Amino acid sequence: MKMNEKRDQFLKKYSGIMDTHNRIPLDLYERYNVKRGLRNSDGTGVLVGLTEIGDVHGYIMEEGDKIPVEGVLRYRGIDVKELSKGFQQEKRFGFEETIFLLLFGYLPSSEELSNFNEQIGDFRELPDQFTEDMILKAPSNNIMNKLARSVLAAYSFDDYAEDISVWNMLRQSVKLIAQLPTMAAYAYQAKAYYYMGKSLFIHKPDPSLSTAENLLLMIRPNRKYKDIEAEILDLSLVLHAEHGGGNNSAFSTHVVSSSGTDTYSAIAAAIGSLKGPLHGGANIQVARMMDDIKKHVSDWKSDKEISEYVTKILMKDAFDKKGLIYGMGHAVYTLSDPRAEILKEKARELAASSDRMDEFCLFEKIENLVPGIFQKLKNNDKPLCANVDFYSGFVYSILNIPEDLYTPIFAIARIPGWCAHRVEEIVSGGRIIRPAYKSVSPRVPYSSLKNRG
Numbered sequence: 001m002k003m004n005e006k007r008d009q010f011l012k013k014y015s016g017i018m019d020t021h022n023r024i025p026l027d028l029y030e031r032y033n034v035k036r037g038l039r040n041s042d043g044t045g046v047l048v049g050l051t052e053i054g055d056v057h058g059y060i061m062e063e064g065d066k067i068p069v070e071g072v073l074r075y076r077g078i079d080v081k082e083l084s085k086g087f088q089q090e091k092r093f094g095f096e097e098t099i100f101l102l103l104f105g106y107l108p109s110s111e112e113l114s115n116f117n118e119q120i121g122d123f124r125e126l127p128d129q130f131t132e133d134m135i136l137k138a139p140s141n142n143i144m145n146k147l148a149r150s151v152l153a154a155y156s157f158d159d160y161a162e163d164i165s166v167w168n169m170l171r172q173s174v175k176l177i178a179q180l181p182t183m184a185a186y187a188y189q190a191k192a193y194y195y196m197g198k199s200l201f202i203h204k205p206d207p208s209l210s211t212a213e214n215l216l217l218m219i220r221p222n223r224k225y226k227d228i229e230a231e232i233l234d235l236s237l238v239l240h241a242e243h244g245g246g247n248n249s250a251f252s253t254h255v256v257s258s259s260g261t262d263t264y265s266a267i268a269a270a271i272g273s274l275k276g277p278l279h280g281g282a283n284i285q286v287a288r289m290m291d292d293i294k295k296h297v298s299d300w301k302s303d304k305e306i307s308e309y310v311t312k313i314l315m316k317d318a319f320d321k322k323g324l325i326y327g328m329g330h331a332v333y334t335l336s337d338p339r340a341e342i343l344k345e346k347a348r349e350l351a352a353s354s355d356r357m358d359e360f361c362l363f364e365k366i367e368n369l370v371p372g373i374f375q376k377l378k379n380n381d382k383p384l385c386a387n388v389d390f391y392s393g394f395v396y397s398i399l400n401i402p403e404d405l406y407t408p409i410f411a412i413a414r415i416p417g418w419c420a421h422r423v424e425e426i427v428s429g430g431r432i433i434r435p436a437y438k439s440v441s442p443r444v445p446y447s448s449l450k451n452r453g
């Protein structure tokens with residue numbers, strides 16, 4: 001028998017065995033009062049830490065009951081809606097001051113902001129040979145995978161990689177925050193060249209420009225972008241920058257950092273977490289799901305036809321058969337996600353000016369119809385709102401940003417949050433995160449090889 005056939009047989013047999021031997025009966029979780037997914041029985045998160053960085057508010061507790069409320073998100077105590085309104089009204093980019101706010105805990109003065117922008121600008125370029133050796137020689141079909149590997153590779157270019165003093169973590173944080181857009185843009189160019197047959201171009205970042213402008217100039221063949229495109233991308237970066245300590249990627253950062261490991265390992269772990277389709281990777285899944293819905297629903301104005309197809313998706317009978325409507329639902333928000341509301345209005349404006357209003361209306365219909373269908377199918381009254389990932393990809397598509405970069409843009413936005421959480425963990429956490437797992441395995445005596453069946 002050929003090795004391939006033997007391998008197929010091996011995988012078939014042992015994947016079945018592996019599955020059986022890793023299934024713990026659901027009733028045991030209840031019996032031992034296990035907080036699955038670190039959740040209490042009402043879906044609220046188990047309290048495992050304190051943070052001053054982000055505050056995510058989606059319900060209030062009243063006499064033991066969870067009462068849904070409109071969502072509010074605060075960065076270092078400042079409402080993100082006010083923060084966004086502030087820099088937009090002053091016609092400035094907001095992402096760099098948001099990074100400052102998250103890292104240092106207060107809004108910078110103009111002098112502090114311009115010094116900070118200089119620091120970021122100075123770090124934007126990748127080290128000598130990094131692009132050639134670490135990105136072009138080892139491209140990936142998946143930019144998040146390439147980003148995580150690039151962050152790990154950056155360890156080897158840092159003489160103080162292991163130093164976890166605050167001074168050094170700040171240096172590493174600013175460097176990684178500045179370089180992640182460059183890594184993502186070049187990783188995308190490498191993918192476009194090696195996997196998609198496109199021309200290869202590597203544009204140098206411009207230290208005098210914002211993160212949003214740099215990202216756009218590095219992914220555009222002619223380095224050109226419109227001001228409005230950079231402004232909207234900047235706003236989106238601000239909205240994605242931080243989400244408390246409990247979200248999966250920030251918590252991964254806390255867990256990994258609590259072992260005392262280096263910054264590159266912690267940030268690579270966070271990128272791996274964000275990539276998942278239940279977390280930041282949902283933005284690309286929304287785009288794929290919407291393409292599928294557009295293909296299968298002939299009348300985009302028909303509530304009936306849309307509802308029937310959405311029901312099929314929820315019943316695991318259509319699209320990726322996972323039973324999920326991506327971009328809907330949230331672990332904390334109930335009635336609304338403030339970021340989705342802002343992105344929705346941007347999506348509406350952009351759609352109106354680019355002849356894509358029919359698509360926008362389809363998104364809006366799905367947003368409005370899904371909660372009712374979900375409640376009917378699940379026989380509950382749980383509110384379900386659009387989350388930050390629902391409209392972001394649609395906005396990016398109008399900005400002509402390739403789908404491959406949707407989740408990497410989320411990572412570029414969220415790395416300041418991760419860095420702030422890493423420092424908070426090391427400065428204030430101070431104890432290795434180590435929850436308990438109860439063993440429910442029966443005791444089995446060892447048997448020697450000759451006595452096994």
Ligand SMILES: CC(=O)SCCNC(=O)CCNC(=O)[C@H](O)C(C)(C)COP(=O)(O)OP(=O)(O)OC[C@H]1O[C@@H](n2cnc3c(N)ncnc32)[C@H](O)[C@@H]1OP(=O)(O)O
Nearest residue numbers: 043278279280282323324325326327328329330331387389
């Ligand atoms: C940046 C971000 O990470 S935002 C979130 C991005 N992720 C998505 O958009 C994926 C779709 N949404 C989801 O899978 C979920 O809403 C999550 C992962 C965001 C939150 O999950 P949870 O906190 O477990 O949600 P919640 O406690 O409200 O879920 C209750 C039930 O509703 C289901 N549910 C929640 N949202 C959805 C959805 N969009 N589609 C189908 N079912 C859903 C859950 O799977 C769960 O089912 P179960 O009881 O059979 O296990």
Ligand SMILES: O=C([O-])CC(=O)C(=O)O
Nearest residue numbers: 243246247248331332388
């Ligand atoms: O908080 C969460 O669970 C998910 C998240 O990161 C976000 O919504 O931005």
